[in-house]
Amino acid sequence: MKFVRNSLIAGSISILLLACSDDDPKNTSDASLTWRTCTEAPELQCATLRVPMDYSNNDDSESISIGLTRLSATDPNSNEALLLNPGGPGSSGNMLLELFSELQSVPESIRAKYDLIGFDPRGVGDSTPVNCNDLGFESIDEYLVDQSAIDEYLQEVDDLYQRCAEVHGDYLLYLGSANVVRDMESIRQALNVEKMNFIGYSYGTRLAALYLTMYPEHSGRIVLDASLSPDSDVQMLASGQMMAMQRNVEALLGDCTRLDPLCDPMQLLTQLTSRVDQLYAEGNEQELELLGELLILGVEDPDFGSLLLGPLLAYLENYDAQALQDFLQLLEQQDGTDDLDEHNVAAQIAIACADDDTRPDAAALGDRLTQFNQQSDLFAEVFISVAGLCSVWPPALEPLELISTRTAPTALVIGGTSDASTPIE
Missing domain, CATH: 3.40.50 (Rossmann fold)
Structure with a gap:
């Protein structure tokens, strides 16, 4: 996801x-x-x-x-x-x-x-x-809800690294x-x-x-x-970004009184978090990605967030994703520029792990997930995958x-x- x-x-x-x-x-x-x-x-x-x-x-x-x-x-x-x-x-x-x-x-x-x-x-x-996206880097499950999911994620990343290294060799360590x-x-x-x-x-x-x-x-x-x-500690960077996003989504929902004077921002946050958990449990990946993409855009850009608030509140009333889909289509029609973040996921990981020499094991990531959930119940399961990116990567040559x-x-x-x-x- x-x-x-x-x-x-x-x-x-x-x-x-x-x-x-x-x-x-x-x-x-x-x-x-x-x-x-x-x-x-x-x-x-x-x-x-x-x-x-x-x-x-x-x-x-x-x-x-x-x-x-x-x-x-x-x-x-x-x-x-x-x-x-x-x-x-x-x-x-x-x-x-x-x-x-x-x-x-x-x-x-x-x-x-x-x-x-x-x-x-x-x-x-x-x-x-480095071109390893066709090996499966873009399809890794990045929503890790428990220790079992963490274990599976690390095994998957390790398998992908081995296949990518067969193509690019030690070059991956020099990025x-x-x-x-x-x-x-x-x-x-x-x-x-x-x-x-x-x-x-x-x-x-x-x-x-x-x-x-x-x-x-x-x-x-x-x-x-x-x-x-x-x-350059990836775990520290993941934690800081996660908490900033949590603050921003709280600020976004806190602005709901602009549209509905009787709204309860904390109730909306609880409702939003529960909906994300429900979509994951149901395996509704399409709606989860749609909601996630818009939320990320909304918390990264306050101007965009103010435009998103109305469709988001409409979605939380009856969980009809059409309001979100219509908004995304409108955004895409008005956005005539290319996305600069055409990410090469393998290169991203290689760069981050060449700079950072920490390699947390699965147990440490399980403990970190508990800490993350205390900081952000909404984003913890996502950012634990970021924190674990380098866990199975080879040691950094020049951290x-x-x-x-x-x-x-x-x-x-x-x-x-x-x-x-x-x-x-």
């Missing part, structure tokens, strides 16, 4: 704000870039950069490709570049740049000053992609954020610019923070929008320490306590 995995990335870019080490991968990439017109987006230029799979073993490492796109600055005298990453992990920076170009949403002051550069992180899209940041430094060198300017959204803020830490001397204007915690630095230049960090995806606690 895709109850949590997918999330929308906010539309409008915040780059107006830009207008106002031993890890140096020198000589490890093919520094020459040959730009050509992109086939599917002729307003952009495309290029490919070769980099080592394993930067610690440059001489013997096989190389991988990093796919790049460029929207050239309108000022021909410009010599600065602005790199973009939309988050995920596992989302495409090339798709983000294509979207910005189509919508013409970048202010002219930025268009004149910077070459806008998109890139797909290693393992994603045009960058030597972590530190290597992506080294790729970013290789991109800077290939672009022949002194400073890297960068905007990272959500997970992209981890890349921004790491770049500031690893390459402070080459860090230019850096924006961290929807900043992720500096701690991240708590990200911190005193040598980096000033950067802009944007976040909010009500952000359900990357809450600031």
